[in-house]
Each structure stands twice: as structure tokens, then as C-alpha cells.
Amino acid sequence: MKLDLFGSPELVIFTTRDFARLAGISLAAASKRLARLAAGSTSLVQLTRGVWANRAHPYFNVLACVPVLLGNEQGYVSFLSALHLHGAIAQIPANVQVATTGHARSVRTPVGTFEFFQLKPEMLLDGVAWSDSPKPYRIATVEKALLDTFYIATRKKRRFAKLPELDLADAKFKKQRYRSLLAGLRLPPPIAAAMARRLEDVA
Numbered sequence: 001m002k003l004d005l006f007g008s009p010e011l012v013i014f015t016t017r018d019f020a021r022l023a024g025i026s027l028a029a030a031s032k033r034l035a036r037l038a039a040g041s042t043s044l045v046q047l048t049r050g051v052w053a054n055r056a057h058p059y060f061n062v063l064a065c066v067p068v069l070l071g072n073e074q075g076y077v078s079f080l081s082a083l084h085l086h087g088a089i090a091q092i093p094a095n096v097q098v099a100t101t102g103h104a105r106s107v108r109t110p111v112g113t114f115e116f117f118q119l120k121p122e123m124l125l126d127g128v129a130w131s132d133s134p135k136p137y138r139i140a141t142v143e144k145a146l147l148d149t150f151y152i153a154t155r156k157k158r159r160f161a162k163l164p165e166l167d168l169a170d171a172k173f174k175k176q177r178y179r180s181l182l183a184g185l186r187l188p189p190p191i192a193a194a195m196a197r198r199l200e201d202v203a
Helices: 016-021 027-039 060-068 079-085 144-151 175-185 189-203
Strands: 013-015 046-048 051-054 075-077 097-101 105-109 112-119 129-130 139-140
Touching: 013 016, 013 060, 016 027, 016 051, 016 112, 027 046, 046 060, 046 105, 051 060, 060 075, 060 097, 060 105, 060 112, 075 129, 079 097, 079 139, 079 144, 139 144, 144 175, 144 189, 175 189
Parallel strands: 075 139, 097 112
Antiparallel strands: 013 051, 046 051, 075 097, 105 112, 129 139
């Protein structure tokens, strides 16, 4: 079966197994066919082993790669990436930053580098919504993105100890919503207090 790489909504970001199922061929045959197609095209690229992206597809969006790269992990776009998308910071982050229940890691791909920050599963339950895009992905609200950022800043490596200039008014940031999310996490008092202080410093 011949598939339309540019027309099929299922062939934007997909796995070798997805392609094999749609084409009605074996996994080995699908792997060979995709490798051959990628070798003759600048549009089809391999993100990681067994994961592909069709950059020429009209539905392609770098952030739509996140659900596939997460695999079986829970996660969503957050931190500076989400703050930028909500208009809270003007500076475009160099990497796509993702909250995950999996291990922390950095994944370099032909479409960009994805930074994964590990959070406890209970931290991923609230303050997250689906994007309004043809290939949807989960993204933190502006309040949750800032909360996640401040939480990581309390850890040993002190990532996000300094932030780009924030414009929370333009992002329609709600302090009460931030405080509600923070209270719901039931973090150790020293960490919660540090995150509350960071908010007062910027808002």
C-alpha cells in the first residue's frame, strides 16, 4: 500500500510501528522503507530510534513531537517554553523544555533539542491543558509553567535561578491561581516557602 506522507494526518510525527500498521507491512520492511525515504528527502527525518517527523507536512509543529518523544511517560511542555508561548517572556528558549515523570535528559533531534525535567507524578495533575492545534500537545498554563520553573530552581543544580525578564501582565497571569496550585502540591515547607518568595520577587 502506498501512503501519502504529505496528506495523511497520521504521518506527521509517528513511529515505525505506526507506519508498518498503516502500510500493512512488517516492522522490518517499514524500517527499511522509511530509511530509504529519509535518504532521498530533507523533509522526513528520524527524531530518535523508531520515531519519525515529516517536516513538510502542513500539520507539523516542533512541539507536536513532545507526546511521541514522551512515549509511555506523562508529561507536557512547560518551563520557559510554555512561558514564552503564553507571552510571559519575549526570549525564545534555545531548547523545548518538557516536564516528565521519566528521567531527566536532553534529546537532540534534527528538528531541535528537547530538555526533559523530572517532576513527581502528583505535580503533573493540575494546571495543564491541550493545545489548540491540528496535532495537539499538552502545555502548562502560565501559572503552572512558572511554578514548575521555580520548583526546579529549588533543586541542587539551581537551574532557572535567574530568569529572563518576565511580563506576567501580558500573559494574564493570576497570582491566586499560582498560590492555589502551590498549596495543592503539599511540598515540604522550605520548598513551598521559597517558591512563594520567588513569586513575590517577580509579580
